Amino acid sequence: MGRSRKQIDELIDEIQSFAELTHHFDRPFRTFSSGIKTRLGISVATAFKPDLLLIDEVLGVGDVSFREKSQNRVKDLIKTSKIGNWIAKGMSNFDKTTNDFSSITHAMHVDAHLVGKYFQKVTLRNPNASLIDALVVDAELDENSYIKNIILEDGQKIEGDLFIDCSGLSRLLMKKMPGNDWVSYMDHLNLNSAMPFILKYEDGEFPEPYTTAWAQNAGWMWQIPLLDRKGCGYVYDDAYITEEEAQAEIEMRLGRKITPAKTIKFTTGRQESAWINNCVTIGLSSAFLEPLEATSIHSTVVQIKNLAFDYVRDNIDDTLNQGSMNIYNQRTRKMFDDLRDFITMHYCGGRTDTAFWRNIKDNVPKPEFVSNLIEMSKTRMPTHHDFPTYYGSAGWPLYSYVMEGINLINKDVTDKELELKIPNVDNLKDVVQNDYVAYHTEWYEELQNHYTWEEMITIFREERDTQ
Numbered sequence: 001m002g003r004s005r006k007q008i009d010e011l012i013d014e015i016q017s018f019a020e021l022t023h024h025f026d027r028p029f030r031t032f033s034s035g036i037k038t039r040l041g042i043s044v045a046t047a048f049k050p051d052l053l054l055i056d057e058v059l060g061v062g063d064v065s066f067r068e069k070s071q072n073r074v075k076d077l078i079k080t081s082k083i084g085n086w087i088a089k090g091m092s093n094f095d096k097t098t099n100d101f102s103s104i105t106h107a108m109h110v111d112a113h114l115v116g117k118y119f120q121k122v123t124l125r126n127p128n129a130s131l132i133d134a135l136v137v138d139a140e141l142d143e144n145s146y147i148k149n150i151i152l153e154d155g156q157k158i159e160g161d162l163f164i165d166c167s168g169l170s171r172l173l174m175k176k177m178p179g180n181d182w183v184s185y186m187d188h189l190n191l192n193s194a195m196p197f198i199l200k201y202e203d204g205e206f207p208e209p210y211t212t213a214w215a216q217n218a219g220w221m222w223q224i225p226l227l228d229r230k231g232c233g234y235v236y237d238d239a240y241i242t243e244e245e246a247q248a249e250i251e252m253r254l255g256r257k258i259t260p261a262k263t264i265k266f267t268t269g270r271q272e273s274a275w276i277n278n279c280v281t282i283g284l285s286s287a288f289l290e291p292l293e294a295t296s297i298h299s300t301v302v303q304i305k306n307l308a309f310d311y312v313r314d315n316i317d318d319t320l321n322q323g324s325m326n327i328y329n330q331r332t333r334k335m336f337d338d339l340r341d342f343i344t345m346h347y348c349g350g351r352t353d354t355a356f357w358r359n360i361k362d363n364v365p366k367p368e369f370v371s372n373l374i375e376m377s378k379t380r381m382p383t384h385h386d387f388p389t390y391y392g393s394a395g396w397p398l399y400s401y402v403m404e405g406i407n408l409i410n411k412d413v414t415d416k417e418l419e420l421k422i423p424n425v426d427n428l429k430d431v432v433q434n435d436y437v438a439y440h441t442e443w444y445e446e447l448q449n450h451y452t453w454e455e456m457i458t459i460f461r462e463e464r465d466t467q
């Protein structure tokens with residue numbers, strides 16, 4: 001095994017005791033039964049804390065307590081292996097050799113104010129773009145209910161062919177359009193209040209490289225670490241908790257006082273049609289689910305991309321083709337309804353510890369797709385074919401984390417499916433394991449060129465301070 005005699009001697013007692021072979025230990029190896037050989041094998045293989053450990057069903061040998069012991073040891077190893085170590089220690093995906101992010105898939109926490117400033121700077125580099133910073137007070141429509149112009153606070157009128165309503169929840173322009181019906185999601189997504197607040201870092205504190213979200217008595221809380229502060233909040237149903245009680249619950253949970261910003265009241269739902277005549281809603285003016293999973297900026301980006309690349313033509317008449325507007329609306333409806341299902345799934349863990357969670361479990365109906373998915377998972381593992389797969393949709397990879405997290409994945413079913421034989425390949429379990437090992441080896445090698453998370457944050461903070 002490439003270990004020195006001294007290293008082996010140091011671990012011999014541990015190996016012997018883990019394998020539970022006290023009085024047989026000195027017997028020749030060939031005299032052991034296959035079960036005892038396997039126990040010894042697991043004990044030796046895991047005692048050395050290997051960089052890479054390939055395991056198959058050997059973890060199923062022995063009595064229940066030995067099986068549990070072996071599985072726990074492997075779980076510990078995963079936590080302390082080199083691979084687990086970089087995650088736990090927060091290695092970054094910022095590459096020292098290229099001074100850029102490597103290809104590892106990642107999501108970003110962005111500071112909305114800074115991003116807004118950046119977009120403004122980039123947009124204004126285009127000589128055809130101009131910025132008017134003013135309050136819009138009204139819009140004039142022609143006889144066919146097309147917007148002719150918007151009216152600013154100082155009376156100035158701005159004409160246009162196509163108007164994007166990005167006025168957020170006020171839906172300033174869309175409100176004036178005929179047939180601007182609102183489809184409520186409150187039947188399925190009944191939270192209606194958000195108490196945002198900010199936490200400053202202590203001296204020397206670094207942001208975590210992930211978002212944290214957890215269930216509360218009447219909803220859930222989020223913590224999104226940025227470079228200099230954490231954006232936090234409690235999203236709740238005000239039928240179950242008052243503002244004062246919500247703040248007290250947060251403070252008890254965090255063990256510190258907070259200064260909440262103004263509590264935001266919202267209703268979940270979407271426009272029946274995101275595009276009517278020459279007015280298109282984008283962002284919050286078009287739909288609002290709730291902050292869970294940050295679907296809002298995601299769906300905003302999808303809407304902008306769909307509109308700009310697929311529907312806006314080089315002249316206004318072709319752009320306002322009713323057929324393509326209808327199809328754009330259909331796509332947008334489907335996206336939000338699918339995202340609603342995805343968010344709803346988070347609440348289906350069956351908690352009963354507070355009145356809020358009991359109400360969700362007993363009285364809040366699940367959308368059809370969610371009910372079917374939960375039912376199906378009792379006997380069959382979902383696959384990506386069961387989920388929408390268009391650009392911007394929430395597919396099986398996203399659902400899988402959520403369903404696993406709230407115990408909706410049936411372990412007996414997954415075990416059975418992993419035993420499937422794939423013709424001319426192998427046992428599915430081996431294939432999955434081989435892929436898992438191959439990916440992790442590759443990622444580990446790639447990480448050798450990476451800054452640690454703390455190094456990367458320090459670089460970014462310095463870079464920002466010099467600008």
Ligand SMILES: Cc1cc2nc3c(=O)[nH]c(=O)nc-3n(C[C@H](O)[C@H](O)[C@H](O)COP(=O)(O)OP(=O)(O)OC[C@H]3O[C@@H](n4cnc5c(N)ncnc54)[C@H](O)[C@@H]3O)c2cc1C
Pocket residue numbers: 134135136137166167168169170172194195196224233264266282283284285291294295296297298300
């Ligand atoms: C508590 C909470 C937490 C959230 N967290 C996240 C998250 O983590 N990730 C995520 O993706 N999304 C999050 N969202 C959603 C996020 O707010 C939206 O994605 C984003 O702000 C939508 O941008 P928007 O431009 O559509 O609307 P808004 O941000 O509301 O912007 C609308 C703009 O229109 C302007 N406006 C309105 N009326 C007028 C007028 N008459 N004249 C001129 N200007 C006007 C407003 O001043 C405002 O600047 C959260 C939302 C809430 C409520």
